[in-house]
Amino acid sequence: MKGAEYFAGQxxxxxxxxxxxxxxxxxxxxxxxxxxLMIVKEGVDNALDATEEARILPDIYVSVKEVGNERYEIIxxxxxxxxxxxxxxxxxxxxxxxxxxxxxxxxxxxxxIGISAATLYTQMxxxxxxxxxxxxxxxxxxxxxxxxxxxxxxxxxxESGVEEGSEWRGVQLRFLTExxxxxxxxxxxxxxxxxxxxxxxxxxxxxxxxxRIEFRRGVGSLPDEPRDIKxxxxxxxxxxxxxxxxxxxARTLVSFLTSEFTKVGRKTAKExxxxxxxxxxxxxxxxNDEEARKLLEVIKDVKLLxxxxxxxxxxxxxxxxxxxxxxxxxxxxxxxxxxxxVYRGWPFQVEVGLAYGGSIDSPKLMRxxxxxxxxxQQGDCAITKAITGIxxxxxxxxxxxxxxxxxxxxxxxxxxxxxxxxESKEAIAGYPVIIKEIKLALQDCARKLGLYLSGKRxxxxxxxxxxxxxxxxxxxxxxxxxxxxEEKERIRKEFMEFxxxxxxxxxxxxxxxxxxxxxxxxxxxxxxxKEGKPQDRTSRQVTLERLxxxxxxxxxxxx
Numbered sequence: 001m002k003g004a005e006y007f008a009g010q011x012x013x014x015x016x017x018x019x020x021x022x023x024x025x026x027x028x029x030x031x032x033x034x035x036x037l038m039i040v041k042e043g044v045d046n047a048l049d050a051t052e053e054a055r056i057l058p059d060i061y062v063s064v065k066e067v068g069n070e071r072y073e074i075i076x077x078x079x080x081x082x083x084x085x086x087x088x089x090x091x092x093x094x095x096x097x098x099x100x101x102x103x104x105x106x107x108x109x110x111x112x113i114g115i116s117a118a119t120l121y122t123q124m125x126x127x128x129x130x131x132x133x134x135x136x137x138x139x140x141x142x143x144x145x146x147x148x149x150x151x152x153x154x155x156x157x158x159e160s161g162v163e164e165g166s167e168w169r170g171v172q173l174r175f176l177t178e179x180x181x182x183x184x185x186x187x188x189x190x191x192x193x194x195x196x197x198x199x200x201x202x203x204x205x206x207x208x209x210x211x212r213i214e215f216r217r218g219v220g221s222l223p224d225e226p227r228d229i230k231x232x233x234x235x236x237x238x239x240x241x242x243x244x245x246x247x248x249x250a251r252t253l254v255s256f257l258t259s260e261f262t263k264v265g266r267k268t269a270k271e272x273x274x275x276x277x278x279x280x281x282x283x284x285x286x287x288n289d290e291e292a293r294k295l296l297e298v299i300k301d302v303k304l305l306x307x308x309x310x311x312x313x314x315x316x317x318x319x320x321x322x323x324x325x326x327x328x329x330x331x332x333x334x335x336x337x338x339x340x341x342v343y344r345g346w347p348f349q350v351e352v353g354l355a356y357g358g359s360i361d362s363p364k365l366m367r368x369x370x371x372x373x374x375x376x377q378q379g380d381c382a383i384t385k386a387i388t389g390i391x392x393x394x395x396x397x398x399x400x401x402x403x404x405x406x407x408x409x410x411x412x413x414x415x416x417x418x419x420x421x422x423e424s425k426e427a428i429a430g431y432p433v434i435i436k437e438i439k440l441a442l443q444d445c446a447r448k449l450g451l452y453l454s455g456k457r458x459x460x461x462x463x464x465x466x467x468x469x470x471x472x473x474x475x476x477x478x479x480x481x482x483x484x485x486e487e488k489e490r491i492r493k494e495f496m497e498f499x500x501x502x503x504x505x506x507x508x509x510x511x512x513x514x515x516x517x518x519x520x521x522x523x524x525x526x527x528x529x530k531e532g533k534p535q536d537r538t539s540r541q542v543t544l545e546r547l548x549x550x551x552x553x554x555x556x557x558x559x
Contacts, residue, residue, distance in 0.1 A: 093155025235345015
């Protein structure tokens with residue numbers, strides 16, 4: 001029989017790299033097509049974050065080239081600030097290493113896993129290292145070939161060197177990896193196209209196996225830079241609170257509450273201490289678990305200000321519309337941005353854009369989180385749940401759940417911490433407040449589209465009616481001319497004026513006096529003109545009636 005000592009000998013620590021080596025599907029590397037997309041996505045997202053934080057308009061180059069059977073060379077190059085030499089190995093060769101996890105600020109990346117996971121996948125499938133070139137603009141280009149020591153989760157430097165006299169600044173990555181390149185809805189091309197929509201300030205060049213595609217810059221300015229904020233008390237759980245109490249440098253409980261959390265003043269901090277029956281001057285490190293639990297219970301009932309919203313940087317209505325116009329060329333487009341809200345103490349904001357018709361020939365859903373397109377796990381996403389919860393027919397849009405019109409739906413959630421459903425960051429968790437905000441934004445935008453579609457359909461109906469009248473106009477004119485023995489041209493002119501004016505009268509009657517939807521290129525009546533039209537219409541109708549009765553009456557036209 002095997003004893004406890006034997007089983008104790010089998011126990012050992014597992015590194016995060018070992019875990020994801022066996023569970024790479026959790027990071028999105030579950031098939032060869034998606035693997036290429038994930039590598040490009042992580043590289044481009046990092047490039048956009050770096051350039052924006054350095055306040056540089058992004059110029060990004062992406063190349064995907066087939067070099068063998070299911071083997072591809074991927075190159076991603078940016079014009080960002082570059083990476084200093086000592087940080088290069090850890091950034092690309094160590095999982096859970098990065099600058100964004102501990103910052104409460106809107107970023108594309110969050111966990112410090114993405115780009116190093118791409119290194120891991122490459123060495124697993126082809127055995128090749130990641131090749132990196134980086135320059136900070138100091139005339140030196142640092143070059144590395146890196147793998148990951150999976151047992152230790154540490155970078156393994158295969159080769160390194162420096163090139164003098166380089167005039168460029170930025171980072172270039174070269175992967176030689178296994179995969180399959182396809183062009184469809186969930187492809188590298190679609191990801192870059194949607195990235196161009198949500199980042200119109202970026203210039204992206206893509207050399208694909210089928211040719212070069214250029215996504216030109218549509219906006220000449222960078223989005224506002226988001227600021228870091230501190231945690232909000234209403235989003236803190238017991239375990240986090242006790243850890244923060246142990247680690248803080250604050251000397252009193254009041255100073256701990258005011259310095260470690262956002263929007264907590266001395267008055268509020270003293271109120272919390274009083275209600276929890278804990279002395280204000282107590283050292284935070286001396287607070288036990290029971291007292292921390294009591295603090296948390298009191299905090300739930302204390303009214304606190306919402307966290308500051310300058311940590312968010314939404315695109316804004318005009319930028320959303322410009323992005324949709326640039327890439328989709330619709331006949332109608334509009335956008336709505338909701339006021340900021342909070343979930344679990346984390347601030348977030350929703351913006352929505354709808355684009356209809358034009359080059360759009362089928363329904364299209366574009367989901368984004370912090371300007372990053374979400375192409376997979378659509379059914380598990382809060383955005384999809386919000387869309388399918390709307391009765392689109394109320395807005396004159398056909399379809400149950402997902403609209404069946406040529407309609408592109410752009411939904412963007414920005415937050416300091418996006419609640420993704422998995423490490424692969426492909427879907428947003430369905431918090432009720434998030435779904436509610438998305439629905440409200442979509443409904444607001446759908447009302448505007450409904451007005452446009454109502455006007456368009458009414459316009460088409462009346463155009464069709466005029467065409468029907470015109471179809472039989474010649475026969476009617478000939479008949480009246482024979483009956484009255486008048487010139488056909490004069491009758492035709494009177495008849496067509498009568499049709500147009502009578503059609504306008506019916507349009508006004510059907511509108512019930514409401515303002516009619518303005519068609520593109522249609523001019524409004526000048527003030528004072530409207531009053532003269534009914535009298536003019538009446539006189540013309542009388543003139544036409546006289547023409548119809550001339551067989552029995554003498555000619556009185558011109559009286």
